[in-house]
Amino acid sequence: MTESSNDFELVNKFISGDEGAFNKIVLKYQQKIYWHARRMTGNHLDADEIVQEVLMVLYEKLKNFQFKSSLYTWIYRITTTRSINFLRKKNLRQIFSFEDKETKLVKSKEDIVNNIEVKERLEKLEKVLLQIPDRQREVFILRNFDELSYEEIAQITGKSIGGLKANYFHAMKKIMELMKENEN
């Protein structure tokens, strides 16, 4: 049984009222949703918030899903859109925020990664990623971490393949520069 036919079956079961099918879909994609949101936002708490939002959207909209694209493409699209919207709202909140820096630091310490070395490496990369534009970061993550083809990324983002290649190129160039700066 292929992955997409399995998804099709799970979605149909959920539409006919099987709540367990929804749980299976979540179990299958939860890591991908979390890590995509985490790399887009750069911290665990924001990623957790986005994961919950994405699951809510999935639950409410899955009944109208017509398999015009694959389920994982659709899930990535929701996660990407939610992440970008979340970051925009967060930036606005920070402009008008009265929250002190200490509270923000305490919050950002919460994590699900226990290995200190990996955590440091991750934080370093997250810091770099947050310095590049959202759309470039999105393409970089989908290409590098999720290992998707440009055709698949085009389906998720709705952008042309040429534009995506240009985005990836600029993202990679900036990341290389920022990594070198951080080393120095």
Next chain:
Amino acid sequence: MKIDERIILYVDGQMTEDEKASFERELKSSKELAEDFKKYNLVLSDISKVKNVSTENEYFLQMIPKFRGRFELKRQLKIIPKIAFSVTIIAAVLIFFIFNFNKSNKNLTQTSTSTVNQNISVNNYSDLSTLADQFNFSGMSNEEISNSNSILDSLLIEELDLTPQSLNNMTADNNNSDLNNLVQGINEKEADQIYKEILKKKIY
């Protein structure tokens, strides 16, 4: 770090076959390009080390229960505005009905009070002059005036101990015209005498 942009295109597979062959030839001959290529791959290797990170398993185990809890809460929060809206509508309808009921009740009370008052005034006032003041003929129909006159007549008859015929004689217009003719025919001397006679008589 300034990187040869061709490295990105080469690694990402964005080169044509000719470009790729040309780049690979230069990579072999140029130490500088080879060094850049090595650094680029080191960065990519660093990035790939955080591709599959081991995490607390508990977090992912709790993801669905957490979602279910939130979903239930959201559903409850959705119901609250609906309840509030329904309560407001019901309250508005109730207030509307109560207000209208009071208004119609008030009108009904006023109407019945005026009818009772009228009845009381007709039945209880034996004093003819007081009763006469109670009647407002301006707002009455012909039938009502006729009824009022008959009531007045009956009271007059009763109070003055008259027969209906004698009352007619006393109040008829032709009698008044006769009286006027009679008064006009009296001279000054006769009038003085009549006046003196009236003063001597005790009427009441």
